[in-house]
Amino acid sequence: MASRDLAQMRKDALDIFRAGVQAVEPEAAVKQYCRREGNRLLVHQKVYDLAEFERIYVIGAGKAGAPMARAVEETLGDRITEGLINVKYGHLARLSRVKVTEAGHPVPDEAGLEGARAILDLASRAEKQDMVLCLISGGGSALLPLPAEGLSLQDKQDTTKVLLACGATIHEINAVRKHISRVKGGDLARAAYPATLISLILSDVVGDDLDVIASGTTVPDSTSFQDCMNIFDKYGIREKVPETILDHIRKGIDGKVPETPKPADPVFTRTQSVIVGSNLACVVAAEKKARSVGYHTLVLSTMIEGETREVARVHAGIAKEILKSGHPLSPPACVLSGGETTVTITGQGLGGRNQEFVLAAAMGLSAVPAQAGLKGREGIVVLSAGTDGTDGPTDAAGAVADSRTIERAQALGLNPADFLFDNDAYHFFEKLGDLVKTGPTNTNVMDLRIMLICCAQQ
Numbered sequence: 144m145a146s147r148d149l150a151q152m153r154k155d156a157l158d159i160f161r162a163g164v165q166a167v168e169p170e171a172a173v174k175q176y177c178r179r180e181g182n183r184l185l186v187h188q189k190v191y192d193l194a195e196f197e198r199i200y201v202i203g204a205g206k207a208g209a210p211m212a213r214a215v216e217e218t219l220g221d222r223i224t225e226g227l228i229n230v231k232y233g234h235l236a237r238l239s240r241v242k243v244t245e246a247g248h249p250v251p252d253e254a255g256l257e258g259a260r261a262i263l264d265l266a267s268r269a270e271k272q273d274m275v276l277c278l279i280s281g282g283g284s285a286l287l288p289l290p291a292e293g294l295s296l297q298d299k300q301d302t303t304k305v306l307l308a309c310g311a312t313i314h315e316i317n318a319v320r321k322h323i324s325r326v327k328g329g330d331l332a333r334a335a336y337p338a339t340l341i342s343l344i345l346s347d348v349v350g351d352d353l354d355v356i357a358s359g360t361t362v363p364d365s366t367s368f369q370d371c372m373n374i375f376d377k378y379g380i381r382e383k384v385p386e387t388i389l390d391h392i393r394k395g396i397d398g399k400v401p402e403t404p405k406p407a408d409p410v411f412t413r414t415q416s417v418i419v420g421s422n423l424a425c426v427v428a429a430e431k432k433a434r435s436v437g438y439h440t441l442v443l444s445t446m447i448e449g450e451t452r453e454v455a456r457v458h459a460g461i462a463k464e465i466l467k468s469g470h471p472l473s474p475p476a477c478v479l480s481g482g483e484t485t486v487t488i489t490g491q492g493l494g495g496r497n498q499e500f501v502l503a504a505a506m507g508l509s510a511v512p513a514q515a516g517l518k519g520r521e522g523i524v525v526l527s528a529g530t531d532g533t534d535g536p537t538d539a540a541g542a543v544a545d546s547r548t549i550e551r552a553q554a555l556g557l558n559p560a561d562f563l564f565d566n567d568a569y570h571f572f573e574k575l576g577d578l579v580k581t582g583p584t585n586t587n588v589m590d591l592r593i594m595l596i597c598c599a600q601q
Contacts, residue, residue, distance in 0.1 A: 164591075250304060252300075349448055368395030439475065459525075497535075
């Protein structure tokens with residue numbers, strides 16, 4: 144395959160994205176790690192005798208919670224005594240034994256609060272002879288919004304908004320969430336103890352750190368109250384955070400509020416946590432698909448973080464290098480990366496990190512001077528999208544562009560720099576018809592970025 148036209152490359156990019164998402168379909172992921180053989184439940188490399196358990200409860204939260212629960216229902220059937228999960232609005236599946244509460248994400252709401260309270264109550268009812276299966280996936284933190292004593296849901300909502308707007312990483316946001324909650328940072332495990340607690344986890348965080356995914360509801364917490372205050376100071380947001388939150392964090396630092404449970408706490412002696420799906424699995428499947436349609440492939444990393452625009456410029460530079468010199472691989476090439484970048488919001492527009500990534504990358508591709516010798520630069524396609532089907536507060540998963548996108552936009556009288564400055568990538572790509580809309584995928588393992596580089600047909 145010496146060359147392809149841009150229309151074919153765009154189609155290839157979408158097909159590669161779909162292949163990656165399909166690989167982390169929650170129901171299949173759960174069944175791969177959790178299966179039943181007669182009266183034995185096999186969870187990864189551990190075997191449980193179901194005859195030893197009087198009751199089995201299913202709890203959890205996350206965008207993929209409903210299909211994960213369906214897999215558990217199909218595995219355990221009428222052995223499930225009761226179940227409650229919180230999911231994002233619209234992220235549903237047909238269930239018979241597990242009740243579903245639809246709630247707000249990324250900003251928590253009252254529905255999530257009531258659901259979280261019911262989930263904590265159910266976990267607290269479990270006894271030593273019981274089993275609790277906890278299903279965790281992306282969005283689980285916002286979907287379990289049960290504030291610590293003395294704090295309100297509005298306090299948590301305002302704090303989440305401030306952290307999202309300042310560009311804090313998901314690790315930093317979750318560190319704060321754990322210390323202003325009654326269920327996060329291992330507190331849900333504390334509530335379920337001494338029951339046997341099994342957590343099946345679809346990871347949506349860089350590095351798959353268990354204490355960060357959904358703010359570590361069922362695992363030991365490695366962060367502290369002091370870490371929370373350091374995060375506020377790092378971004379200079381103390382004056383923007385509600386005073387009630389600051390007061391709670393100060394009390395924690397002074398030892399007046401108990402810390403979250405740490406690794407030596409006995410509440411973790413009867414727990415098992417298994418990651419059933421991750422960004423790496425998604426990227427590997429995308430790479431396999433790209434190879435199957437004739438691209439040379441390179442996975443940069445599944446741990447990409449940082450300011451979205453800067454990450455986009457680096458990706459654009461790699462694409463240009465491939466065309467110019469054939470390094471680090473020769474065209475036709477597919478460069479893949481995963482992880483989750485952040486956007487520091489300064490404008491008033493609409494968008495998300497994936498749409499902003501594609502806009503910034505497209506601008507980088509269009510800025511190649513003629514003397515650079517990149518005659519084939521028109522053969523570059525960039526796609527970035529959230530595996531959950533949602534990018535920021537929009538109905539799009541992301542966007543797709545190519546090295547002629549900026550030229551097309553300018554012909555329509557659009558100034559891409561203005562849209563980028565105003566964090567308004569959604570309306571930019573909407574006008575071009577280049578938004579990627581999938582609807583809810585019912586999974587979530589962060590983002591998938593795809594760059595295809597060919598010597599395009601003229």
